[in-house]
Amino acid sequence: MKNEPRVSEVGTNDLKLKGFKVYEINENISKIPTYNRRDFYKICIYTSKSLLHYADRGIETDGTVLFFGNPYIPYSWETISSSYQGYACVFTEEFLKVNDRSESLHESPLFKIGGTPIFSLSADQKLFIDSLFLKMIAEQDTDYVFKDDLIRNYINLIIHESMKMQPSVNFFKHKNASSRITSLFLELLERQFPIENKTQPLVLKTPQDYAQSLAVHVNHLNRSVKEITGKPTTAHITERIIGEAKLLLQHTDWSIADIGYSLGFEYPSYFNNYFKRLTGTIPKSLRV
Template sequence: MKENTISEPVDFTTSDLKLKGFKVYEAGNDCHAIPTYNRRDFYKICINTGQNIIQYADRGIETDGTILFFGNPHIPYSWEITSESYHGFACVFTEEFLKVNDRSESLHECPLFKISGTPIFYLSAEQKTFITSLFQKMIVEQDTDYVFKDDLIRNYINLIIHESMKMQPSENFFKHKNASARITSLFLELLERQFPIETKDQPLVLKNPQDYAQNLAVHVNHLNRSVKEITGKSTTAHITERIISEAKALLQHTDWSIADIGYSLGFEYPSYFNNYFKRLTGTVPKSLRM
């Protein structure tokens, strides 16, 4: 049995897109590798035929057949392909690409992208043919010179969303078997929801295990024990690794000053951020600037 783990894309910015805030691509054994993205700024819709194990927040599902999946940048997930053969299409897009004006409904309110929603749907042969045709149309359209192609592609995405909302979601989720696994999943989800940092004016709010424990309504000792039991790493280690990862992304992909980056990550003074970064990476933040 072949096992492939799909991680979230790396070194991907909006400037890489053929349309601002949007990209569609084909994936499979005979296609180019699935692009990976460093920052989770993007919503994702994909259709896939094969066998997979998808871990989504505190739930998981084993699939066999053709599924339609909706990925939310605020909810961590992993995807493992377990079949020898697989094929599909996917598109990634920002909320700004889909929202044409301030009155448009936020994707956060869409049932397909809500934290409590069900993001996986099994497709019939007829549904597979129809949804696949929409992805194929988007692939063709993103390379044309048609002046209104962004509007047309938005219509295709919205059509997929509305067709999916009429379907019955998959109910084959399996739940974590113990309280430690569940609280750990909720912690990791809450941690991921703090990122990416979008503005340098609002510092990171949740910075230590106590902050997360309060938000999850559990005692910090219970949180620490659960996270260590399930992941083998401490709560502090997870938080630290995520802050450092975000610091590197901001240093490499923004023109913010180092002081602003430190402030956005919860460091009141630049010297605190410099010392923290150097202690954990062995180098100073300035070294990541080109």
């Protein structure tokens, strides 16, 4: 099995200096990637039979797919087929945002946390997206003074073409107050993650904490969330904390006590009991 290359093999220094890097993926680049949170966004078109490890999920792909990765969720590719081909573009948010009025990338439907930002492409779609990557590859080493603007346009064109592929349900407008409150709650919940500092514990841990931050009564928040999602507020918080705990246990060298503290548990025994009650196993079992 092969793995999609990490960006360090294709010019991390260029990324830091220019804010972007475009490259081809092929059998000549086969280093095993580091599975961690990156500091850049990524768009990748990939043709193969493979397994995408995305957060704590595995997504099987066969054929050509287009993937959008953000810095807040760990991911890696495991190629199953003997041959593979594709292109990738990595860039910082600062590169793509030309002014303060531009929408933050993590608010985009394609990069939004909690989604599954991967699309199967038809032959015609593949041909068109490939052509945009080839234009970026040809452009990035030129001396054209406005090449950054041109590459930004290509990236945005890929983004907009992909948004047209999105089911319309992903672009719904809020129909009532419950929908709006629920959306604000889910967005606020995602903003608490990822946990990147083991010395700063999670601040918002209960429905009451979120209700206070949103300036609504906790009963109103609970009713709205249950009405729109079918699950209580506590369930969403619990699932997100457990999900983050699993990622930290699997992909950091933090002690279990530090992980528990970062997630708001003052004592390791509290974290162990909480984790076992909700998963049926102890945190140590996730350590390789």
